[in-house]
Amino acid sequence: MKIENEATGCLSRRDLIIGAGKIAAGAAVVTAGGLTLSSEVMARTAHEYKYVKLDPERVGQIAYENWYKNFCSYAVASGLIEPLRKEVGGPYNHFPLEITRFAHGGVVGWGTMCGTLFGAGVASNLIAGMDGEEITNDVIAYYASTELPLYKPKNAKLDRTPELSRSNSPLCHVSVGKWMKRSGKQFFTAERKDRCARLAADVAMNTTMLLNAWHDGSYEPKHGSQAKTHNMTAQNNCTECHGSNVPTP
Amino acid sequence: MKIENEATGCLSRRDLIIGAGKIAAGAAVVTAGGLTLSSEVMARTAHEYKYVKLDPERVGQIAYENWYKNFCSYAVASGLIEPLRKEVGGPYNHFPLEITRFAHGGVVGWGTMCGTLFGAGVASNLIAGMDGEEITNDVIAYYASTELPLYKPKNAKLDRTPELSRSNSPLCHVSVGKWMKRSGKQFFTAERKDRCARLAADVAMNTTMLLNAWHDGSYEPKHGSQAKTHNMTAQNNCTECHGSNVPTP
Structure with missing residues (x-):
């Protein structure tokens, strides 16, 4: 199922390349349903940032370790x-x-x-235009619907299997809050940090698998348009804020 | 007031530069409160992306117009x-x-x-390390506490003064939802798009003013640490999901 974003149907990179081929170069634009996109801007990503398939385990381990450098x-x-800096180099070295x-x-x-999903969005949009x-939409749907964290790191910072929770x-507030309730651990603890570092690995691995298929x-x-489904931008857990299912603080 | 992020106190760019000056080059790292940062990585942004002060009105107008190209x-x-591509060039041209x-x-x-805040975060972290x-934290606080949109564009796409609302x-869901309630307009309307485009200008201008001061x-x-205040990552509108102030859908 194709995403249609909040203002109009979106164009895939393939659509853009086809569209760009039909119009003159220079100030060329592709227009779809009232939205004007710069084909020049969109084509740049597609051409510069080459992708080679990555090993999800390798990506997961880097994500886990790098959480402790600069977070999720x-x-x-x-x-x-x-790994793309090593395998491809070029513009990845300057990003x-x-x-x-x-x-x-x-x-x-x-x-x-959740910051992991921003990281997934930046990487997948850099790579796949x-x-x-x-891809980002599907990774978000995976995150929201899956009991996490699943990843088992090499050289774990904490020798403990974290509790699983589905957000x-x-x-972040809801996801971490549910995990805190499940585990009985506070936010500023080594256990919570370990949970988030492992979850970062899960998100990075899921993104890698989708990019490899791409x-x-x-x-x-797989996942449809949130805005079209709800007639506004929204999550799917409506009753957690609206209705009788509101959690106590 | 200095932000301290969710895992430990953070370092300012000034701290990093001072720290980097005290340690050997190469695999040098700066450590603060258990968090290890790569000074090499952090220093790169500080050195490559020069800033010159920008006119907030100019930035606002570009943001307003570009909303209609690729959204918030x-x-x-x-x-x-x-404008930094024009005034400074160099690495901005390749970002x-x-x-x-x-x-x-x-x-x-x-x-x-809200996507505007992600855009503000990317730009301000690119520019100011x-x-x-x-800066991002202060822009978010401005967004949440201010009746918006305020910007009056040149060549407005819609000749109408949008209703004001404080999110x-x-x-996005809460901010747009409150505006929809105030205005009586649905999500997929020209009025809502105009509101979001003007709000993008407001956020871009606020970011510019903070960067100019920087x-x-x-x-x-100005704004303190959300995580330290709430002992977990959180917004400040707690009772809109927890408690008696829950809005009807």
Whole structure:
């Protein structure tokens, strides 16, 4: 199923390449349903950042270790981009990975979108151009619907198997809060950090698997458009804020 | 007030530069409170992406217009980076701006962190290195506490003054939802798009003003640490999900 974003149907990279071929170069634009996109801008990503298939385990281990350097968002973005610097090089060497760091803690601690998903979004949109939006959408759906963390790191910082929890939401506050309730651990603990580092590995690995399928031409987006489904931008856990299912603080 | 992020106290760019000066080059790291940062990585942003003060009105107008190309996150990031490509050039010309697009609609329509704030985060962290986190934090606080949109564009797409609303939250779903209630307009309308485009200009202008002060050495972070305040990552509108103040759907 193809994502249609909040303002109009979106174009895949393939659509853009086809569209760009039909129009003159220079100030050429591709228009779809009232939205004007710069084909020049979109084509740049597609041409510069080549992808080679990566080993999800390798990506996961880098993400786990890098969580302890710069937290969740950087962990996932660097989990993908560090090996691409080695395998492909070129523009990946100049991409300023450190700009992903601020999304830690749901963006400088505000508890909104889990930083791992920003990292996944940055990496997949860098690699796959506009197709990265569908990949990001699928990674978010995986995150919200899966009991995490699953990853078992080599040289774990903490010799302990973390509790599993399903967030039913991409929000850091909700995801971490449910895990804290399940585990009985507070936020500023080694156990919570270990949980988030392992979860970063899970998100990085899921993103890698989707990108590998995309590279092979076998990727089919699964998750539909949130905005079209709800007639506004929204998550799917409506009754956790609206209705009788509101958690106590 | 200095931000301390969710895992430990953070370092400012100034701290990093001082720290880097005290240690050997190469695999040098700066350690603070148990967190290890790569000074090599952090220093790169500080050295490559020079900032010159920008006119907030100019940035706002670009953000407003670019909303209609690639939505909210791209609008804010490009509002700052397009003029820097002209005034500074160099690495700004190679930064793949289009990777910010996916954050539209609170990240591909999931209604989480407003895309404008992601765009502000990317731009301010690219420009100001680690100081960008404090700037992002202050921009988020401005967004949540201010009745928006205020910007009056040249050549407005819609000749109408949009209703004002205060989100009390950085979430797209909450911010847009409150505006929809105030205005009586649905999500997929020209009025809602105009509101979001003007709001993108407001966020871009606020970010520019903070960056200009930072450039002058007069920037003082105002907003404290969300994670330290709440002992976990969180917004400040607790009773909108927890308690008696829950809105009807």
